[in-house]
Amino acid sequence: MKILLVSMNSIHFRRWSDQLRDSGFDLYWFDILDQGYAPSMSWMTQITGWKKGFLKKRGRSILKSKLPKLFNALVHKYDNKVEDAFANALQEIQPDLVHSFALYISASPILSVMLKNSIPWIYSSWGSDLFYYKNKPDYLKDIQAVLPRVNYMFADCKRDQQIANELGFNGTHLGVFPGGGGFDLELIENYKIPFENRKIIAVKGNHNRSGRALQVLKALEQLGQHIDHLEVIVFGATNPLILDFETDQIKNLTIKAILNHDQILELFGESLIYIGNSNSDGMPNTLLEAICAGAFPIQSNPGGATAELIENGTNGLLIEECEDVKHIQAIIHKAISNKTLLEGGVAHNTTHILPMLSRYKITQQVIKAYTSINC
Structure with a gap:
């Protein structure tokens, strides 16, 4: 063919x-x-x-x-x-x-x-x-x-x-x-550290037409001392609103620009929680890679797309209002305060979701x- x-x-x-x-x-x-x-x-x-x-x-x-x-005139005439x-x-x-x-x-x-x-x-x-x-x-x-x-x-x-x-x-x-x-599960396995050693919240740093990373950062900021024991790493940031974000409320905050694929897999393999927030995405590949790497997913759910994979409260948490900082804050707090939820979600994904993504x-x-x- x-x-x-x-x-x-x-x-x-x-x-x-x-x-x-x-x-x-x-x-x-x-x-x-x-x-x-x-x-x-x-x-x-x-x-x-x-x-x-x-x-x-x-x-x-x-x-x-x-x-x-x-230039535009020449493009129109000759290209x-x-x-x-x-x-x-x-x-x-x-x-x-x-x-x-x-x-x-x-x-x-x-x-x-x-x-x-x-x-x-x-x-x-x-x-x-x-x-x-x-x-x-x-x-x-x-x-x-x-x-x-x-x-x-x-x-x-x-x-x-x-x-x-x-x-x-x-x-x-x-x-x-x-x-x-699909995803190379054997490759991703090399980047994974044990669940009990994970202390990172990885945040997708897109803030643009569809990405809503700023709302996530503001939600984390309001959580204050509740996340002092964790490290927040924002990746893929290109918007100055994210790159220049400063706060005294998030004790351990690192903001990174574009990472290569190996760096992203390494981050996910060490992350306890992954957060992605968008007003229109379908099934984000980044979310799927984070799941494959053993991070507990928190993801927006525009039009019900993410709910096709994540059962809210079982193998992840869904953000239903991507602009609502208080809503996002409550969801993150639910995750960080419930170790059983996190462990159970990752175990469910490992057993039931990863084989589907091979x-x-x-x-x-x-x-x-x-x-x-x-x-």
């Missing part, structure tokens, strides 16, 4: 596509943003270098910063349009399947081409793809235009399957899987889903 993958170069896409490395499929990747050749994905054919129509070697960044109006480049790739490759990752990035831009072809089209919904953007009129228009043409769909939560159905998708659901596929198991299921398609 010849599959043309359409995506930006992201960690989720690299992990997902790696599942197909030894599948026997003939794989091609159309780099929708033309970010350049990716050595980490050298094992599949890459369609890159299609965009630039002027200053192909150097000088574009300087021109863009110095003369933005001229190749994504529809034309994709149509050429489609004609040359003649794939059996096209698979787009994230609707507004990789599906909407090629819709005009796909409407002229009957090639089966798969769409992978990620994070805020449907739940957040369906509330934005311009994006909703794109969603309702794309979904009726899409034949198959992967999602990272059942919530988004339902939303897709409501907004025009009438194809076949191929399954609910983490956006980047890289090997999910890879087999994903390959089976692709092969079920009649081309």
Whole structure:
């Protein structure tokens, strides 16, 4: 089977596509943003270098910063349009399947081409793809235009399957899987320390369109001396509101910017509790990695997505009001004051959730889903 993958170069896409490395499929990747050749994905054919129509070697960044109006005029006049480049790739490759990752990035831009072809089209919904953007009129228009043409769909939560159905998708659901596929449980095991030695609360530091890390920090601040025996480590912070957060109420607070994957796994493997807070995420990959590493999860539950995996009070705690500091404070206090809850939650996840997240198991299921398609 010849599959043309359409995506930006992201960690989720690299992990997902790696599942197909030894599948026997003939794989091609159309780099929708033309970010350049990716050595980490050298094992599949890459369609890159299609965009630039002027200053192909150097000088574009300087021109863009110095003369933005001229740059935009030249882009409009000389750069190749994504529809034309994709149509050429489609004609040359003649794939059996096209698979787009994230609707507004990789599906909407090629819709005009796909409407002229009957090639089966798969769409992978990620994070805020449907739940957040369906509330934005311009994006909703794109969603309702794309979904009726899409034949198959992967999602990272059942919530988004339902939303897709409501907004025009009438194809076949191929399954609910983490956006980047499964997790290497043997690798993660190397980073885990015993439960009784864990003293860290790990906080996902995203504070942006969807992330709400500041509310978590304010909740921890109000807990004061109740968390003096613990260390709070915020990771992945990029917003100055988080990077520059100062307080005397959190005794042991460390704020870190972007960490590499090994550093994140090491942090999770030493963490007692993981906290992630968002107004629209699907099933966060970071949450799943924290669970795999033995941390007790506290996670927001937009649209009921997280409740598909976490039973509140059994194997984690759910934040139902991501903006409500007092609500978040009460949830964290419940966790830190109940060792039995934490131990029981981690034990439940180890027995019942980790086997479902195995890289090997999910890879087999994903390959089976692709092969079920009649081309």
